[in-house]
Structures are given as C-alpha cells and as structure tokens.
Amino acid sequence: MTSSLWLHTDRLSVEVRPDKGADITSITERATGIDILFRTPWGRRDLAGAPVTGDSRTDWLARYGGGWQQLVPHAGPERSIDGVRRGYHGEAAIVSWSVVDADNSRAQLATQLITAPLRLTRTLHLDGPALRVRDTVHNTAEEPVPVMWVQHPGFGAPFIDEHCTISTPARTVLTDAEQPGNAMPPDTRAAFPLVPTADGGTVDLRQVPGPGSRRSVFACLTDLDAGWYTINSPTAGFGIRLEWDTTVLPHAWLWQECHASSGFPWYRRAYVVAIEPANVLPGDPTPACPTRGQAPLLPAGTSWTSDITLSITDLP
Numbered sequence: 001m002t003s004s005l006w007l008h009t010d011r012l013s014v015e016v017r018p019d020k021g022a023d024i025t026s027i028t029e030r031a032t033g034i035d036i037l038f039r040t041p042w043g044r045r046d047l048a049g050a051p052v053t054g055d056s057r058t059d060w061l062a063r064y065g066g067g068w069q070q071l072v073p074h075a076g077p078e079r080s081i082d083g084v085r086r087g088y089h090g091e092a093a094i095v096s097w098s099v100v101d102a103d104n105s106r107a108q109l110a111t112q113l114i115t116a117p118l119r120l121t122r123t124l125h126l127d128g129p130a131l132r133v134r135d136t137v138h139n140t141a142e143e144p145v146p147v148m149w150v151q152h153p154g155f156g157a158p159f160i161d162e163h164c165t166i167s168t169p170a171r172t173v174l175t176d177a178e179q180p181g182n183a184m185p186p187d188t189r190a191a192f193p194l195v196p197t198a199d200g201g202t203v204d205l206r207q208v209p210g211p212g213s214r215r216s217v218f219a220c221l222t223d224l225d226a227g228w229y230t231i232n233s234p235t236a237g238f239g240i241r242l243e244w245d246t247t248v249l250p251h252a253w254l255w256q257e258c259h260a261s262s263g264f265p266w267y268r269r270a271y272v273v274a275i276e277p278a279n280v281l282p283g284d285p286t287p288a289c290p291t292r293g294q295a296p297l298l299p300a301g302t303s304w305t306s307d308i309t310l311s312i313t314d315l316p
Contacts, residue, residue, distance in 0.1 A: 013027075018097045025067035037156060042065070073091065074295075075090060075150040076283065097109040163235050168224070172191065175188045188288075231275075249277035252276055
C-alpha cells in the first residue's frame with residue numbers, strides 16, 4: 001500500500017510520499033478541487049507492484065506517478081561518475097525517506113544516498129495559498145563531489161490546457177542536443193519566447209500547447225534575470241507562481257509532452273508541462289554548448305540549500 005503524508009491549509013491540500021523520494025504527488029486548490037500536478041497514465045501506484053528490469057530508465061519511469069520529484073545526484077540518462085553508475089534521474093527520487101517531524105501544515109524528511117556521499121533533507125511548509133519547500137544537499141565526504149540538482153515539478157490537466165500562458169524572465173532558450181522533441185531543432189540557442197521550429201517557422205513558448213497539438217519539447221530556459229515563472233489557467237480560474245534562488249539553480253529545464261511521443265513510456269497518452277529549476281544544462285557537451293551536463297562540485301563537508309515557493313495566484 002502507498003504511504004502518504006497530507007498537509008492542509010484553507011486554500012491547499014498537499015500529498016507527500018516518504019516511501020518514494022519525498023515526492024510531492026498532489027497539490028490541490030481546495031475551492032475548485034483541481035490538482036495542478038501531472039499524473040502518469042499508470043497512476044501513483046503501490047511500489048511493491050512496480051517491475052524491476054535492471055534498466056534504470058525503465059525502472060525509474062515505472063515508479064514515476066507524476067507530481068514533483070527532486071533529481072539528485074544525477075538527472076537525465078545514466079552515466080558513470082567516478083567509477084559509479086548513476087542511474088537515470090538519480091537516486092533521491094526512488095529511495096525511501098524518513099519522516100523527522102510532521103503536523104497538519106509542515107513536514108520535515110531526510111535520507112542518505114548510496115551512489116553519492118550525500119545527506120538530503122526536505123522541509124515543506126504550507127502557508128495559506130503558498131507551499132514553501134526547502135531542500136538541503138550535504139556532502140558527508142572529505143572530498144568534493146559532482147552533483148546535478150534538478151527540481152522536477154510537472155503540471156497537468158485539468159489545470160493545464162491550450163488556454164494557459166507562461167511568463168518568465170528567462171532571456172534564452174537552449175534546445176536539447178539529442179532529444180529536443182518534435183517542435184524545435186536540436187542544439188539551438190534562441191531568444192525567449194519566439195523560438196525557431198524544426199519546419200522553419202516560429203513558436204511562442206508563452207502559449208501552452210493543447211492536448212491535441214501532438215507537440216513535444218525538451219529544452220532549457222537560461223539567462224534568467226530572476227528565478228520565477230507563472231502559469232495562468234483561465235479554465236481553472238487561477239494561476240501558479242513558482243519562485244527560486246538562481247544562485248543555486250541558475251537554469252530551468254522545459255519539458256512539454258502533449259500526446260506526441262509514440263512507444264514507451266507514453267504511447268501518446270501523456271499531457272504534461274514542466275518547468276524545472278536546475279543547476280546544470282541538460283545533456284552532454286556539444287561544440288555549440290560545451291558546458292552541457294557539467295555538474296558543479298559540492299565541496300567536502302558543505303551544503304547547498306534550495307528555497308522554492310509555489311503559490312496559487314488569483315487571475316486579474
């Protein structure tokens with residue numbers, strides 16, 4: 001059986017899964033009953049029933065029910081770091097976390113990783129229409145460790161639809177070099193929000209594509225003047241604003257999957273928009289972008305702390 005913590009205010013209800021990565025699996029605006037987070041076609045299942053194939057991508061996705069994950073110490077396809085294989089999207093989102101303390105509106109959780117010498121803590125605090133999340137990554141070793149760190153919130157229907165708009169102070173879009181999706185050419189740098197498309201046109205990334213658009217996008221928003229974005233949903237009758245510290249997470253990965261991708265895992269069944277604060281550009285280095293995938297070093301015995309606030313906002 002799944003094991004959840006529930007936090008509540010008069011405006012929000014939030015579900016957290018200590019048994020699976022301290023994932024935030026539901027953020028529900030109580031007046032409308034709308035859960036803003038994406039849910040996978042197979043749902044948020046009992047982990048005892050998830051398959052084990054030995055392929056880290058397949059196994060991670062089998063445990064991915066949607067929601068908001070923390071990707072540490074790795075994000076993206078598995079790779080070898082210092083002789084240790086770090087699996088797809090990292091260890092933190094698939095291991096069990098301990099509940100240190102919890103009440104109706106606040107919870108603190110912690111875990112210790114194996115594939116990197118890291119101790120993680122997560123504190124969640126609901127304050128009216130705002131969810132405040134503080135994550136700390138501490139290096140317990142006596143040597144520096146390369147650490148990728150990506151916050152992975154995905155938003156879905158009924159909050160997301162073709163009437164939604166995105167605002168952000170990002171100045172640059174960098175498309176993925178290997179899997180940019182079907183909308184934009186690979187390894188391309190452009191000024192946000194008007195980005196060239198693979199067919200020679202342009203796309204305005206401020207407008208969310210609809211479920212029937214068959215669009216897929218994987219890119220990165222960077223050159224941020226400040227760490228925030230909004231998604232306004234006229235259909236839901238409210239919006240969200242997510243704010244974070246760009247000195248810790250200077251980029252934001254952009255993922256859109258709108259019933260576009262055939263084959264495993266989506267089989268054209270997923271409709272999700274994700275904007276993911278990150279400390280690294282996605283992918284491996286390319287001639288056009290040699291800094292891709294270069295994980296920063298966390299010095300011995302030190303910590304990084306990320307403060308993120310997600311707020312429900314009223315529309316004008």
